[in-house]
Amino acid sequence: MADSQRLPVVETFHSLQGEGHHAGRSAFFIRLAGCTVGCPWCDTKHSWPAQGHPEQPVDALADAARMAAEAGASFVVITGGEPLHHDLQPLTQTLDARCGLPLHLETSGVDPLSGRFDWITLSPKRHRPPRQELLQACHELKVVVHGPEDISFAAAMASQCEDNTERLLQPGWESSIGEALAVEHVRQHSRWRLSLQSHKWLGIR
Structure with missing residues (x-):
């Protein structure tokens, strides 16, 4: 783990949130390096090693976020990698x-x-289940769907969240099975919503 006053950063950028409840809104992203979760479908595998990415002072990251706010960003997204590998x-x-x-x-x-x-x-993973405190603290539960087992996993995770937690199923990118399963589950269960990776459809970051 890096010095908490400096963090390994893969990239920062100002774009639109592409997924989930806040999709379509202007956001400033801070992508931190380091992840041991190892999802096979991950589209940011270059962020897995913490080494090899420059460590930046938190002051500099905050200044960049302030500039993005002046340029129209509505919120800051801290992502990864797995950002909670670090003291945030x-x-x-x-x-x-x-x-x-x-x-x-x-x-x-x-x-x-x-x-x-x-x-x-x-966004919990079947092969590395989340901590109970995160299930209780999250505002949005977003489960990536590739097969039927992911639907069952999503239901199990939702049962441990607060009643007002947003529940979203997101088909794995280019997974026709995941897409069909997610759409059908959302159609039949009113508490769930569909999340799509709109930034990929639009060809933006």
């Missing part, structure tokens, strides 16, 4: 002080929660 308290504290935008977290939930967030998207 110094980063979120500095973002609150220097930027002031709502802070969103995208996590698999395998590590203890650190930092302060306005919105937590939990």
Whole structure:
């Protein structure tokens, strides 16, 4: 783990949130390096090793977020990799002080929660189930679907979340089976919504 005042950063960019409840909104992304979860379908495998990515001071990240806010970003997304592999308290504290935008977290939930967030998207994985505290803390449960076992897993995860947690199924990219299963489940279960990776359809980051 890096010094919490400096974090390994894969990239930062200002774009649109492509997935989930806040899809289509302007956002500033901070993608941290390091992930041991190892999802085979991951589209950011270059973010897995923490080594090889430059460590940046949290002050610099907050300044970049403030500039994005001035350019129209509605919120900051801290993603990865698996961002909770790192202590996020110094980063979120500095973002609150220097930027002031709502802070969103995208996590698999395998590590203890650190930092302060306005919105937590939990995307749990069958091969590395999340911690109970993340199931209770998340605002949005988003499960990637490739096969029938993912539907069962999604239901099991949802049963451990708060009643008001948003529940989303997201077909694996180019998974026709996952797409059919997710669409049919959402059609039959009113508590669930469909999430699509709109940024990939649009060809943006």
